[in-house]
Amino acid sequence: MDAEEDDRLDRDLVEQAQRGDREAFAILARTHGDRLMAIAQRILRDVGRAEDAVQQTLVIAWRELPGLRDPDRFDAWLQRLLINASFAEARRWKTWNATVRILPVDGPPGADETLSVDDRDRIERGFRRLPPDQRAVLVLTHYLGLTPTEIAERLGIAVGTARSRLHYAHRAMRAALEADERPVAVAGGQTR
Amino acid sequence: MTDQRELDRVLDAFFVEGTDELADRVIDAALDQIDHTQQRRVLRAPRRFSTMNMPTRVAAAAVIGVLAVGATFYVIRPSQPAVGPPGPTTGASSTPVAVVTPSPSARLPRSTPSSSSEPCVQLDLKTGDALPAIRGDSLPGLGQGRGVYLATIEPARPHSPGLWAVGPGTDPARPIAAVELSAGVVEVVGLSPDGSSVLIMAGHSGPGDPNCADIFVVRTDGSGATRLTTFPLERVVVGAAFSPDGKRVAYAWKDSGSWPGFGTLTVLDLASGRTVDQPCNNTVFDFPYVVDWSPIGDRIAVACHRSIWIFDPSGTSAPIAVPSTGSILTFRWIDDNHIVVANDAGETSTFDVASGTSSVLGSFSESDIEIVIPSGVMSPDGRWLAYLGGVRGDVPGNDFRIVSYLVPTTGGRPTRILTEREAWSTVGWSADSRALLGVINGSEGAGPTLSRLDVETLRLSTVGSLSDYRQGVWQIP
Numbered sequence A: 001m002d003a004e005e006d007d008r009l010d011r012d013l014v015e016q017a018q019r020g021d022r023e024a025f026a027i028l029a030r031t032h033g034d035r036l037m038a039i040a041q042r043i044l045r046d047v048g049r050a051e052d053a054v055q056q057t058l059v060i061a062w063r064e065l066p067g068l069r070d071p072d073r074f075d076a077w078l079q080r081l082l083i084n085a086s087f088a089e090a091r092r093w094k095t096w097n098a099t100v101r102i103l104p105v106d107g108p109p110g111a112d113e114t115l116s117v118d119d120r121d122r123i124e125r126g127f128r129r130l131p132p133d134q135r136a137v138l139v140l141t142h143y144l145g146l147t148p149t150e151i152a153e154r155l156g157i158a159v160g161t162a163r164s165r166l167h168y169a170h171r172a173m174r175a176a177l178e179a180d181e182r183p184v185a186v187a188g189g190q191t192r
Numbered sequence B: 001m002t003d004q005r006e007l008d009r010v011l012d013a014f015f016v017e018g019t020d021e022l023a024d025r026v027i028d029a030a031l032d033q034i035d036h037t038q039q040r041r042v043l044r045a046p047r048r049f050s051t052m053n054m055p056t057r058v059a060a061a062a063v064i065g066v067l068a069v070g071a072t073f074y075v076i077r078p079s080q081p082a083v084g085p086p087g088p089t090t091g092a093s094s095t096p097v098a099v100v101t102p103s104p105s106a107r108l109p110r111s112t113p114s115s116s117s118e119p120c121v122q123l124d125l126k127t128g129d130a131l132p133a134i135r136g137d138s139l140p141g142l143g144q145g146r147g148v149y150l151a152t153i154e155p156a157r158p159h160s161p162g163l164w165a166v167g168p169g170t171d172p173a174r175p176i177a178a179v180e181l182s183a184g185v186v187e188v189v190g191l192s193p194d195g196s197s198v199l200i201m202a203g204h205s206g207p208g209d210p211n212c213a214d215i216f217v218v219r220t221d222g223s224g225a226t227r228l229t230t231f232p233l234e235r236v237v238v239g240a241a242f243s244p245d246g247k248r249v250a251y252a253w254k255d256s257g258s259w260p261g262f263g264t265l266t267v268l269d270l271a272s273g274r275t276v277d278q279p280c281n282n283t284v285f286d287f288p289y290v291v292d293w294s295p296i297g298d299r300i301a302v303a304c305h306r307s308i309w310i311f312d313p314s315g316t317s318a319p320i321a322v323p324s325t326g327s328i329l330t331f332r333w334i335d336d337n338h339i340v341v342a343n344d345a346g347e348t349s350t351f352d353v354a355s356g357t358s359s360v361l362g363s364f365s366e367s368d369i370e371i372v373i374p375s376g377v378m379s380p381d382g383r384w385l386a387y388l389g390g391v392r393g394d395v396p397g398n399d400f401r402i403v404s405y406l407v408p409t410t411g412g413r414p415t416r417i418l419t420e421r422e423a424w425s426t427v428g429w430s431a432d433s434r435a436l437l438g439v440i441n442g443s444e445g446a447g448p449t450l451s452r453l454d455v456e457t458l459r460l461s462t463v464g465s466l467s468d469y470r471q472g473v474w475q476i477p
Helices: A003-018 A022-044 A047-067 A071-092 A117-129 A132-142 A148-155 A159-177 B004-016 B024-034 B054-076
Strands: A096-099 B091-094 B123-126 B146-152 B161-166 B174-181 B184-191 B197-204 B212-219 B235-242 B248-255 B262-269 B274-279 B291-293 B300-304 B307-311 B320-322 B328-335 B338-343 B347-352 B357-363 B369-371 B384-391 B402-408 B415-418 B425-429 B435-440 B449-454 B460-465 B471-475
Touching: A003 A022, A003 A047, A003 A071, A022 A047, A022 A071, A022 A132, A022 B024, A047 A071, A047 B024, A071 A132, A071 A148, A117 A159, A117 B004, A132 A148, A132 A159, A132 B004, A148 A159, A159 B004, B123 B212, B146 B184, B161 B197, B174 B184, B174 B197, B184 B235, B184 B471, B197 B235, B212 B248, B235 B291, B248 B291, B248 B300, B262 B300, B291 B328, B300 B328, B307 B328, B307 B338, B328 B384, B415 B435, B425 B471
Parallel strands: B212 B235
Antiparallel strands: A096 B184, B091 B274, B123 B174, B146 B161, B146 B471, B161 B174, B184 B197, B197 B212, B235 B248, B248 B262, B262 B274, B291 B300, B300 B307, B307 B320, B328 B338, B338 B347, B347 B357, B369 B384, B384 B402, B402 B415, B425 B435, B435 B449, B449 B460
C-alpha cells in the first residue's frame, strides 16, 4: 500500500469518525498512538505522565473532531492537541525530579549518535528545566526533524515565534552542556 | 564553547532514545472514556454556501437554524453525573502511623519495593544538625504570612532539594530539612492552618521506575517528620489537605494497578492513626487534584471521575454528588453549605449542600480563549477565578500560547493578567481574597519573584525575591 493510499484511508476514517463512528476512531487511535506516545514521552520525560497526556489527547480529539475542517490535517491537529495535553500534564506536577535518571543505552546506534554519560546527564537535567513550549520545539526539531516553518505551521504560531523558542531552547541546552565551566548558584543568590 | 553543529548532533542523539510504543491499555482506557463522551456539535456553513443558488441557500440556512435551536436546548439541558455515586459504604480501620525520630537526621524507612508490605517510596528528611548553617531568601512583603517551599539547600549539590520555611519571626527563610529521594518527585501539598506543620508528597513514575507516591508530614521547625502512608507499588497519592483544626489529614489516592485506576478518599486522625476510607473512583486524569475541607471541617469535597462529590469525613453518611457539566476547572467551599464550581465550558455555579441544588452564577466563556484544565484557582470568598488559557483557533490546540486570566465568578470577559513570557505560576490567594499570589520567572540572570496581584486594581507588587524556587505553599493574610 503506498503513501497516497494510506492518506486516503486515513481521510476516510477521519470523516467517518467525525460523523460519530467510534470504530473508525479506534483504528485512528491505534494507528497514531505510538507516534503520540513517542512525542509525549520525549517532552515529559516520564512514561506514566506521557500515557496520561496521550489518553487525554485521544479523548479530546474524539470530542473536538467534528470541528476539524480539513481531514487531511488530522495528524498535525492531533499533535497540537498532544502538545497542549503535555503542557497541562507538565503543569499538573509542578515539581522537580530530585534525581535525574539516565535512560538505558542499548548500544550505540552509530558513531555520530553516541553521547557520553556526562553529556546525557547534563542534557537531561537541562532539558527538564526548560519550559514546556521550548521542550516541544526541541522534540519537533530533533526528533521529528521539522523545520521552524513546519513547527510554526504545526503549532499554529508565527515562524518567528518558533525560531525564537528554538533559539532560547538551544541556548539553554548549550548552557547545560557547559555547566561545569560555570559558577554554581547557591541559596541566597550568591555564587561560588 | 559548543558550536551549533555539535549541539545539533548531541540533541539528535539525545532524542533517539525513549519510548516508541503506546501500551494497549492506554488506548483501551481512552476508548472506554470515549464511549461516555459526546462529540461537540459544530454548526458551520457549508463550504459551498456562497456558491449555492438562493433557494438552496435559504433551505440550508433554515436547516442550520433548526440545528442551532436544537443545539441550544442540548447545551442548556440539566445534566447528570457521568458516573454513578462512589457508593455509600465506608470503612474504618486502625492503622498505626509510622513515627520517625526526626533529629538530628530523620531517616524514613528505606527498603526495596519488592513486596506489597514494603514502602515503594524511599525518602530521607535530614533535619537538625544535619543541615548546613545557611540563611535563605528574605521576603519583606510577606508580612504575617508564611511559606514553605522547595529550593536548593546544599551548595555543593545544587540539584538536591531542601525544604525551606519563611514567616513571622523566621525571615529570612530557614531550612527545615534536606530532602533525599531515591528517585522521582517531591512536592509540598499543604500547610496546616496554624502554619506549624507541612504535608509533602513524594513519588515516582518514570521509565523503569515503580509507580507510587506517599505523603509525609513534618513540623515547620524541622521536628516530627512522619510518614503518613506506606503504599505498595501502583498506589499513588494525588492530593491531600489538613482539616481546618489541623488534627486530621484527608488524602485522595488511586490504585494504578487496575488501570485506569480506582480511587479512595482516606481521612486520617493524626493523633490516633485511625483512618476512614471511602471510594472515589478516579478513572480519568483531567480532574483537579483538590481535596477541600469545608470551613468547619464537617465535609470534604473531592473530584472523583468528572464529578465533585461531598464526603462526610466520618463516613457515616453517603457522599453527595454535585451536578456539573463539562470537565471541572476548579471548585471551592465558600461557606459551610456552599461550593462554587467552574468548568471548562466557561460556566460557574454554586451548589447548596442542604437543598442539593445548583444555581448558575455566570459565564466566562469566550470563543477566542481555550481554557486549560485543571488550572483554575478560586479565591477563598469564591468571587474570583484565575486560570490559564490559550488563544483558540478553529479548533482547540491551534495555539498553545498559555497566559493567565482573571475573571469574577459572576462571569464576564476574562482579563489577561500576565503574558506567556512572564511564566506565572499561581500559588494561591491571600486570605482576604484581594490578592492573587504567583511566582514570576525572572528575566535572564534574575531569580524568580513571589508576587501579588491586586485583583481590583491589577497592580502587581513583589513580595520578595527567591534565589532558587521549585514549588511551595503560601499563606498570606
